[in-house]
Amino acid sequence: MSKLTNLMVGATISLTGSAAMAAKPIPPAPVARVEPVTDTYFGEAVADRYRWMENDKDPEWLPFLKQQNAHARGVLDELPKRDALLTRIQQLSGDIAAPARVQKAGARLFYQQRPAGANNFKLFVREGGKDRVLVDPTKLDTKTSHVSLDWWEASPDGARLAYGLSKDGSEDSVLHIMDVRTGAVLKERIADTQAASPSWLADGSGFFYNQLTNKVNTPERYLDSQVRFHKVGSDAAKDPVLMKRGLDPAVAYEKIQSPYISVSGHSDHAVLMLADVREEKRFYTAPLKDVLAGKAKWKQAADFADEVTDFDLHGDDLYLLSTLKHPRGRLLKTSAKAPALPTASEVVPESALVLQGTARAKDGLYIKAMDGGLGKLQRLGADGKLTNIALPFDGTLASIAADDDAPGALAILSGWLQPTGIWSVGADGALADTGITPKPAIDVSAYTTERRYATAKDGTRIPYSLIYKKGLKMDGKNPAFIQAYGSYGASAYTPAFAGRTLAFVDQGGVVGYANVRGGGEFGREWHRAGQLENKPNTWRDLIAVCEDIQAQGYTSKAYQAIGGRSAGGITVGRALEERPDLFSVVVSGVGWHNPLRYVAEQNSYGEEPEWGAITDPAGFKALKSIDSYQQVVDGTRYPAIMLTTGVTDPRVAPFHPAKMAARLQTATASGKPVILRVDFDAGHGMGSTRAQQDAEMADTYAFILSQTSGK
DSSP, X not given: OOXXXXXXXXXXXXXXXXXXXXXXXXXXOOOOOOOOEEEEETTEEXXXXXXXXXXXXXXXXXXXXHHHHHHHXXXXXXXXXXXXXXXXXXXXXXXXOEEXXXXXXXXXXXXXXXXXXXXXXXXXXXXXXXXXXXXXXXXXXXXXXXXXXXXEEEOTTSSEEEEEEEETXXXXXXXXXXXXXXTEEOSOOBXXXXXXXXXXXXXXXXEEEEEOOSOTTSTTTTSSOEEEEEETTSOGGGOOEEEOTTTOTTSOOOTTOEEEEEEOTTOSEEXXXXXXXXXXXXXXXXXXXXXXXXXXXXXXXXXXXXXXEEEEEETXXXXXXXXXXXXXXXXXXXXXXXXXXXXXXXXXXXXXXXXXXXXXXXXXXXXXXXXXXXXXXXXXXXXXXXXXXXXXXXXXXXXXXXXXXXXXXXXXXXXXXXXXXXXXXXXXXXEEEOSSSOXXXXXXXXXXXXXXXXXXXXXXXXXXXXXXXXXXXXXXXXXXXXXXXXXXTOOOSSOOOOGGGHHHHTTTOEEEEEOOBTBSTTOHHHHHTTSGGGTHHXXXXXXXXXXXXXXXXXXXXXXXXXXXXXTHHHHHHHHHHHOTTSOSEEEEESXXXXXXXXXXXXXXXXXXXXXXXXXXXXXXXXXXXXXSXXXXXXXXXXXXXXXXXXXXXXXXXXXXHXXXXXXXXXXXXXXXXXXXXXXXXXXXXXXXXXXXXXHHHXXXXXXXXXXXXXX
8 A cells, every 4th residue: 555545534625505515525635745855055945845746757646646636526526516617618619619820821821720619729721712621630539638739830832731749738749741732641750849830941842840859758858959951751860950059169059948940932041040938039140052051150140138039031131029128129120141230220119019020921011019918910011111000809919920922911819709710901901800710609798898907016007807797796796716927928818709708707707817017018028027036026916906806896805716827826826825815716727836846847947037047046036936835834724726737738847736736735724625636638738628628617617606605
C-alpha cells in the first residue's frame, strides 16, 4: 500500500444546498505526502513540502491526480444546476461557428473554423465560390484520444499547405504538407515543430521553419531551437540548419531565444528574427539567395533595446514597428539592403492608438491597432497617406490578413454580443461580412454590456467590462464572476462573443473582465506597470475592480467570484491571499502558482524576461512576490477554490495547480471546498475539444453558483 493511500482521509465539504445533503458519498481528497526540500536564495531559505510533484514519474503522482479528480467529480457532479448548465452550454456552443484564422493566397481563401456542432476546428479552402475541407483532425480521434490542428500556413500561390497536428492538447506538433488542389498529403513528416512558423518561398517549392531540439517535458524543451529549410519532396532529415545558437559568430544570442526566417514574395531579401517571451525582438536581413546557399552575412536591423515588435518586408523597404520612447508604437521605414534604424524615416507617428501589427496588401499596409482594448484599423497607402477605417461595431479586431498581390484585406471581428465573423475590407475601406461564418441562432436581446472604470490605490483608472441581463437588480445579491489576466503585454480579455457565458448570465449572474495592468490595452507602459517588480499592481487592480462593482451594488462579498487562466493564476492566487475576505469563490484554470520553480518545467528559462531570473537577487524577489503557493498561510479562512489542470499541458506544468491544491486543502480554516479538476487527455486548452470546454465551463459555473446562492 502506497504512502498516498495511507494518507487518504475523509473530507467535510460545505456545499450550499447541494452535495452536502446528497446520499452519494464524495470520495475524499487525498492528503499528499510531505517531503520538504529547502532551497536557499541569497541567504533566504524557502521550503517546498511538495517538491516530489515535479517528478511526473513518481509512482504516487498519477494516483494523486486521479484521487483529486475523483474528489472534484464527486463534488461537481452532485451540484443541482450542473446538468442543466451543461445542457444550456452545449446548446450555445453547438449553435456557434467559431473562426480562428484566415489567409488569402492566390485565388484561394483559407480559413480555420469550428463549424456549428463540431467538436474541434477544421481547415477549409474557398475557391471559385465553393468551400471544401482540407484538414479535419476529428477523423483521427479515437475513443480515448483526440487530435488538434495547431497551426498552418499556405504557400503564397495557395498550391501547397504546411500544417501541424498534435494529440490530446499537447501542442507537440508534427508538420505535414498537402497538395491543396488534390488534397493529397505528402509523405514528409517533421517532428518537434510546435512553433514551426513556416515561411514559404514565393514559388511554393519550400519553406523555412523552426524546430525544437530538446526532449519533451524537460526544462530544456524550448531552449536552443533552430531554423531549417525544407524543399518539398526531399528527405526532411537532411534539411539544412540555417541558424542555431553558435552557428554564426556574428549573430550571438541566448539559449531562450528562438530563431525564425521570413521571406516575402516581393523582396529578394530575408529577415531573421530572434524572439523570446518579450514583445520586442531582434531583426537581421540578408539576401535570400545567400540564405538559401547557407552563406548569409546577416546585417542587424534592430536589437531588443530598440523595442521593435513587428516588421513588414516589401521590395527593398523594411518597415519596423517600434515602441522605443513611443510606448503606443510608431512605424519606421529603412532599407532592407542596409538597415539603419537611427536614420529610419517615420511613416506612422505615435498616437492614442496602440499599434499591434501589420498586413501587406496591393493597396497598402493594413495596420491592426487598439484603443484601451477596442480594435481599430488603419491603412498606410502607397502614397504615404494614413487612413482610418471604420469598423462596424466596437469590439475586438482579432486578426487582419492580406495578400501582396490583391487589394483589400480580411478581418476577424467580434463583440461581447456580436458573433465572431470574417469580414472583407475593400480597397475603398468598406467592410462587409463574408458570410463564411454563419450567425448563430442565439437571441441576445435580453442581455446588455457595460464598460466601467475602477480606481486603483495609486489613482490609476482600471477599465472593466460587464455582461448581464437587462433589468438587473442592484441589490448586491447577484453572483458575479470577474476574470483577469495581466501578463506579457497581452490583451487577453477584449470583446469576444459571450456564447457559453450566457448560461451563467441566465442564472442571474454578472460576468466581467478586468483589463488589469500587465496587459497591453494601453501599450507598453501598461504592460510594464504590471511586470517584474511592478507585478503586484496586476492583482491589486483586480481587487479594485471587485471593490468597485460591490460598491455599486452589482454584487457583494458573499456573491463574488474571481477567475484567471494560465498566468492569470498569479493574478487570482495573490488576490486570494491578500484579500481572502473579498471573495466567495476563486477559480484558477491551468494556473501558474509556484513560479519560484520555473526551472523544473518545460517553459522554464524562457519566462525570465517577464517574471525575473532566480539567479538574480531582484529576480528572486519578484518571483517570490508572485508565488501564491509559497504564500498560503495555515489557519486562514479561504474562500471556495477550484483549480484545474491538464496532464499534457506544455505551458504550465501540472505541478503548479497540484501543489497549490494540496497546500490550500491543509491550510484553509473556512470549511469551504478546495478541489483540483484534472483533464487527463488535455493540455493548456489550445487543443481542447468543444466537449471538453463545455464540461469545464459547466463545472465552473455550477461550482460558483453553489457557493454564492442563498447567502
